[in-house]
Amino acid sequence: MTTIEASVTHYRYAVQWSAEDEEFVATVAEFPSLSWLADDQISALTGLEELVQSVISDMRDSGEEVPEPLATRTFSGRLNLRVTPELHRRIALEALELGKSINKHASDRLAAG
Incomplete structure (x- = not known):
């Protein structure tokens, strides 16, 4: 061995x-x-x-x-993600309704699984 x-x-x-x-x-x-x-x-x-x-x-x-x-890799915490225009619109509307930024709303959704 x-x-x-x-x-x-x-x-x-x-x-x-x-x-x-x-x-x-x-x-x-x-x-x-x-x-x-x-x-x-x-x-x-x-x-x-x-x-x-x-x-x-x-x-x-x-x-x-x-x-x-x-x-051992370090991660910046920055994630660039491409989505369809329809999904972008839906997330933007959800974020607005919740009083959150798009970034905060998307991050919360990803964290929730």
């Missing part, structure tokens, strides 16, 4: 059962094209971590930029 670099463990991994493959599949958000199948959850995660380590090594060797883990 290879030694996993600490930064590799900081990525956002998920492991779930795949009925189609009849195995567990591990995925990583920062590398959406990568996955690993295994008979158990731990093996799926370990296999994917080793694959990510290999991919990162190859990326560094070729001078490519390695994705920063979501856990």
Whole structure:
């Protein structure tokens, strides 16, 4: 088993059962094209971590930029979002009726899920 670099463990991994493959599949958000199948959850995660380590090594060797883990990224709090004119109008009217700015109303709606 290879030694996993600490930064590799900081990525956002998920492991779930795949009925189609009849195995567990591990995925990583920062590398959406990568996955690993295994008979158990731990093996799926370990296999994917080793694959990510290999991919990162190859990326560094070729001078490519390695994705920063979501856990260590900083976010500005600013979100530019394109919507249809109809939705824009509806949100603007709702905000007006509630006595809020469009930004505050949209933020409240997003936070509410």
